[in-house]
Amino acid sequence: MRPIEHWLYPTPQGLYCEAGDFYIDPPRPVDRALITHGHSDHARSGHAHVLATPETIAIMKVRYGAACAGAFQSAHWGAQQKIGDVTVRFVPAGHILGSAQIVIERGDCRAVISGDYKRASDPTCRPFELVTCDVFVTEATFALPVFRHERGEDEARRLVQSIARNAERTHLLGVYGLGKCQRMIALLRQQGYHDPIWLHGALVGLTALFQDLGIELGDCRPASTATDAELKGALVMCPPSALLDRWSRRMGEDPVRVFASGWMRVRGRARQRGVELPLVVSDHADWPELLNTIVETGAEDVWVTHGREDALVHQLSLMGRRARALDLVGYEDDAE
Amino acid sequence: MRAFAEVLDCLSTTQSRTGKLALLTDYLRSAPDPDRGWALAALTDGLPLRIGFRRILSDLMAERTDPVLFKLSRDFVGDTAETVSLMWPAPESIVEPPRLGEVVDWLLNAKPSEHAAIIATILDRCNVRERWAFLKLIGGAPRVGVSARLAKTAVAQIAGLDVSAVEEVWHALKPPYAELFSWVEGRSERPDPGSVPVFRPMMLAHPVEDADWPTLDPNEFAAEWKWDGIRVQVAAKAGDVRVYSRTGDDISPAFPEIRSAFSHHDVVADGELLVVRQGTVAPFNDLQQRLNRKSVTGKMLREHPAHLRLYDLLFTRGEDIRMLSFDDRRRRLENWHASERPLLTDLSALVEFDTFSELEDLWRGAREAGIEGLMLKRRASPYLAGRPKGHWFKWKRAALTLDCVLMYAQRGSGKRSSLYSDFTFGVWRPREGSNERELVPVGKAYSGFTDAELRDLDRFIRANTTETFGPVRAVVPKLVLEIAFDAVQPSSRHKSGVAMRFPRIHRIRWDKPAEEADTLEATMALIG
Numbered sequence: 001m002r003p004i005e006h007w008l009y010p011t012p013q014g015l016y017c018e019a020g021d022f023y024i025d026p027p028r029p030v031d032r033a034l035i036t037h038g039h040s041d042h043a044r045s046g047h048a049h050v051l052a053t054p055e056t057i058a059i060m061k062v063r064y065g066a067a068c069a070g071a072f073q074s075a076h077w078g079a080q081q082k083i084g085d086v087t088v089r090f091v092p093a094g095h096i097l098g099s100a101q102i103v104i105e106r107g108d109c110r111a112v113i114s115g116d117y118k119r120a121s122d123p124t125c126r127p128f129e130l131v132t133c134d135v136f137v138t139e140a141t142f143a144l145p146v147f148r149h150e151r152g153e154d155e156a157r158r159l160v161q162s163i164a165r166n167a168e169r170t171h172l173l174g175v176y177g178l179g180k181c182q183r184m185i186a187l188l189r190q191q192g193y194h195d196p197i198w199l200h201g202a203l204v205g206l207t208a209l210f211q212d213l214g215i216e217l218g219d220c221r222p223a224s225t226a227t228d229a230e231l232k233g234a235l236v237m238c239p240p241s242a243l244l245d246r247w248s249r250r251m252g253e254d255p256v257r258v259f260a261s262g263w264m265r266v267r268g269r270a271r272q273r274g275v276e277l278p279l280v281v282s283d284h285a286d287w288p289e290l291l292n293t294i295v296e297t298g299a300e301d302v303w304v305t306h307g308r309e310d311a312l313v314h315q316l317s318l319m320g321r322r323a324r325a326l327d328l329v330g331y332e333d334d335a336e
Numbered sequence: 337m338r339a340f341a342e343v344l345d346c347l348s349t350t351q352s353r354t355g356k357l358a359l360l361t362d363y364l365r366s367a368p369d370p371d372r373g374w375a376l377a378a379l380t381d382g383l384p385l386r387i388g389f390r391r392i393l394s395d396l397m398a399e400r401t402d403p404v405l406f407k408l409s410r411d412f413v414g415d416t417a418e419t420v421s422l423m424w425p426a427p428e429s430i431v432e433p434p435r436l437g438e439v440v441d442w443l444l445n446a447k448p449s450e451h452a453a454i455i456a457t458i459l460d461r462c463n464v465r466e467r468w469a470f471l472k473l474i475g476g477a478p479r480v481g482v483s484a485r486l487a488k489t490a491v492a493q494i495a496g497l498d499v500s501a502v503e504e505v506w507h508a509l510k511p512p513y514a515e516l517f518s519w520v521e522g523r524s525e526r527p528d529p530g531s532v533p534v535f536r537p538m539m540l541a542h543p544v545e546d547a548d549w550p551t552l553d554p555n556e557f558a559a560e561w562k563w564d565g566i567r568v569q570v571a572a573k574a575g576d577v578r579v580y581s582r583t584g585d586d587i588s589p590a591f592p593e594i595r596s597a598f599s600h601h602d603v604v605a606d607g608e609l610l611v612v613r614q615g616t617v618a619p620f621n622d623l624q625q626r627l628n629r630k631s632v633t634g635k636m637l638r639e640h641p642a643h644l645r646l647y648d649l650l651f652t653r654g655e656d657i658r659m660l661s662f663d664d665r666r667r668r669l670e671n672w673h674a675s676e677r678p679l680l681t682d683l684s685a686l687v688e689f690d691t692f693s694e695l696e697d698l699w700r701g702a703r704e705a706g707i708e709g710l711m712l713k714r715r716a717s718p719y720l721a722g723r724p725k726g727h728w729f730k731w732k733r734a735a736l737t738l739d740c741v742l743m744y745a746q747r748g749s750g751k752r753s754s755l756y757s758d759f760t761f762g763v764w765r766p767r768e769g770s771n772e773r774e775l776v777p778v779g780k781a782y783s784g785f786t787d788a789e790l791r792d793l794d795r796f797i798r799a800n801t802t803e804t805f806g807p808v809r810a811v812v813p814k815l816v817l818e819i820a821f822d823a824v825q826p827s828s829r830h831k832s833g834v835a836m837r838f839p840r841i842h843r844i845r846w847d848k849p850a851e852e853a854d855t856l857e858a859t860m861a862l863i864g
Contacts (some may be wrong), residue, residue, distance in 0.1 A: 038577040146409045146422035248754050266413050267348055278351050311408045
C-alpha cells in the first residue's frame with residue numbers, strides 16, 4: 001500500500017484525493033468536489049459534481065442559486081460510501097448547520113478532514129463527533145494560546161443585560177451571516193430575549209432557511225420594514241462590514257455597536273472596529289479545543305490548513321507529534 | 337477587583353466622553369474606600385508603586401510558557417500586559433479575586449524581591465478580564481482613553497461640583513484619596529490645599545470675532561504677544577515647585593531646570609513655557625521634544641533649554657491676588673520680577689498701542705517664530721477660572737493657506753464612526769529620476785467643515801476609493817482642499833520633511849483641478 005501522501009495531497013486546486021479522484025473544498029471549479037460546509041471560502045459555485053450534506057446543499061442553493069453545480073448528491077450523515085479506491089463518510093463537525101468532517105479510508109489508513117470545527121455547544125447544529133484516525137487535517141484559525149473563547153450562553157446574557165440597561169439605544173450586532181447569526185439568535189432566545197430581532201437584508205435569506213429546516217429562532221424581521229420608533233432600544237443584526245457603514249446611520253445617533261467573534265478576545269481588534277460591546281463567541285475551536293481534539297483523535301500525523309499554522313505546528317512538535325502546514329491557497333484565515 | 341475590572345473593560349471600548357464619564361461616576365460612587373481611591377490614582381497620577389514590571393512579566397512567562405508561542409502571541413496582540421492576561425495558565429477553578437485595596441496593600445508593603453510571587457498569586461486568583469485590569473493597574477498608564485481630568489470630573493460629579501473645585505485641592509491630596517471622597521459626599525470639610533503648591537484653575541481667552549471689535553474700547557485693554565509654547569502655571573512654596581499644564585497635569589519631572597529656578601520663591605505664576613536659545617524662541621517642534629517625559633537627560637537640557645515667559649501672577653508669599661485687576665497684578669508681577677530675578681524667566685512685554693488699527697499693523701507684521709498672535713486683556717478684569725466671556729481675547733495671526741490634494745481618509749470615532757472624517761492631504765513634488773510629479777503627504781486635518789460638507793466628503797471618498805487598509809481608504813487624487821494652518825516647520829518624522837501646525841480645512845475646492853494644487857517647494861518657502 002502506498003503511503004497516504006501519495007494518494008491525498010495539496011494541489012493548486014485544493015486538497016486532492018487521487019485514489020478517489022475528488023477534491024475537498026476546492027477554491028476553483030473542479031469535476032468532483034466534496035464540501036465540508038457552506039461558508040463561501042469552502043463551498044464555491046461552478047463544480048460539475050458536488051457531494052455534501054443535505055443542509056450544506058440547501059445553503060449552497062440559497063447562496064448561489066439552484067444551478068450552482070452541475071449535479072448535487074446528498075451525503076447521509078455517517079453512511080459509508082465507496083468512491084474509486086476509497087470509502088468516504090460525513091460526520092458532524094459542530095461548526096455550523098450542515099458542517100461535516102470528511103472521513104476517508106483506504107486499506108487500514110484513516111484520514112479525517114475536519115474542515116472548520118468547534119467543540120462548544122451550538123443549538124443550531126449537530127455537535128462535533130470524534131473519530132480516531134491516523135491523519136487529522138485541522139484548521140488553525142484561532143491557533144494561538146491567547147485565544148480562549150467565552151461560553152456562548154454567558155456572552156448572550158451580557159448582550160441581553162446591555163439591551164435592558166440601554167433602553168434608549170439601538171443595539172447593532174455584527175455577525176457573519178451564515179452560522180454565527182442564527183446561533184446568536186438561538187442563544188438570545190435561550191436567555192429569555194423574545195422581542196423581535198431585526199435583520200439586515202444580507203441576513204434574511206439564510207435565517208429563513210434555518211427556520212425552514214426546523215430551527216426555532218422566534219420573531220425575526222427585515223430591518224428595512226422597521227419604523228424608527230421600533231428600532232429604538234431594539235436589537236438589529238447585520239454583517240460586520242455594515243457595522244460602521246452608512247447603513248448604520250439609521251440606527252440613531254449613538255447605537256451600541258456589538259460584535260460577536262473570536263477575534264474580540266483582543267482589545268485592539270474591538271477598538272479598530274469601534275465596537276463598544278465585544279462578545280467573544282466563535283464557531284471555531286479555540287487553542288485548548290484544538291490541542292485536546294488533536295490528542296483525542298490519536299492521529300500520528302497532523303496536517304494544518306488555514307490560519308496560524310506556525311504556532312500550532314510548533315506546539316505539536318513540542319508535544320512530539322508529526323505536524324506540517326499544508327499551505328492551501330484560497331481560504332480566508334481572518335474570516336469569522 | 338471585579339467591579340474595577342468591569343468598569344475598566346467598559347471604558348476601554350466606550351467612545352463617547354459622556355459614556356465614559358457616566359461609567360466612572362457610577363463606579364466611584366458605588367465602590368468602597370480605599371478601592372475606589374486606588375482606582376482613581378491609577379487613572380490620574382499613577383499608583384505609588386515601584387515595580388520592575390516588564391522584567392517580572394517576562395520572568396513569570398518564561399517559567400510558564402514556551403518562548404516561541406509567547407512571541408507569536410505578543411506580536412499578534414500588540415500589548416505585553418494584555419498578552420500575559422490572555423495566556424496566563426489559570427487554575428481550573430477560580431476563587432473570588434482579591435479586593436483592589438488588598439492588592440495594593442500587598443504590593444506596597446512587600447520587598448521588591450517578593451513582587452513577582454505576589455503578582456503570580458493575584459493572577460492565579462483572577463479571570464481573564466480581571467487579570468488584564470490588574471496588570472493595567474500596576475503597569476502605569478492604563479490607556480483606556482480616560483484623561484486625568486476626566487477622572488477628576490467624575491469625582492466632582494458625585495457632588496455636582498465643577499472639576500475646578502477638585503483641581504484646587506487635588507495636589508494637596510494623596511492616594512487613596514479618602515479625604516476627597518469624604519468631602520464630595522458631604523461627610524467632611526473641604527480638604528485644605530494651603531500648605532502645598534497646588535494647581536489653580538487657569539484663566540483662558542476667547543477668539544476675538546469680527547462682531548466683537550465695535551464693542552471693545554482700546555483704552556480698556558492691554559495687549560501682549562501670544563507666544564507659541566505651552567501655557568503653564570508654576571506653583572512654588574517652601575522649596576516645593578510644581579509645573580502644571582493648562583489642564584492641571586503635573587509636568588514638573590520633565591522640567592527640572594524650571595523647578596530649580598523657582599526653588600527659593602513663594603509664588604504662583606502664569607506663563608508660556610518655551611525653548612529659548614541665545615534669546616531666540618525656537619519653533620514649537622523643539623519644545624515638543626521635552627514634553628510627555630517622566631525624566632530628562634543632560635543632553636536634552638543642553639540642547640532644548642526651557643524658558644518661562646511670564647504673563648501673570650496669582651499668588652505671592654501666600655497672598656491670593658487673583659481678585660486684583662489685571663493692571664494691579666501686572667504691577668505686582670513687574671516689581672516682583674525686578675527684585676527677585678528668578679533664573680530662566682523674563683516678562684512677556686506689553687505691546688503699546690493707542691488705536692486698534694495701529695495694533696492691527698503690528699499684528700500683521702508679526703511673522704517671527706514663536707509668535708502666534710496677540711492677546712487682549714481687559715485691564716480691570718480679575719483672574720477668573722475657566723473661560724469667562726468678555727475679559728480676555730486671543731487674536732491669532734492670520735492663518736497661512738495652501739491648496740492640497742486629498743490622498744487618504746480615515747474613519748472618525750464616536751458619532752463620526754460611520755463617516756470618513758480624518759483627511760490626509762499632500763502637495764506635488766518632482767518624482768526622482770523622471771519628469772513627472774508625485775504627491776507627498778504634508779498633514780492631516782479633522783476639522784473646519786460643516787456637517788453637510790462632511791457628508792459630501794464622505795460620499796466623495798466612498799465613490800473614489802482605490803484601496804482600503806483597515807479603517808483607511810486611499811482615494812483618487814483629484815479633490816483639492818484649501819488647508820489653513822498656523823505655521824510650517826521642518827520635520828524629520830514626515831516623508832515630506834515638513835510638518836504643519838494646526839491644519840484645518842478652510843475650503844473644499846470642488847472646482848479646482850488637482851494639477852493646480854500647490855507644490856512642496858511652495859510649502860517649504862513658508863517655513864519661518
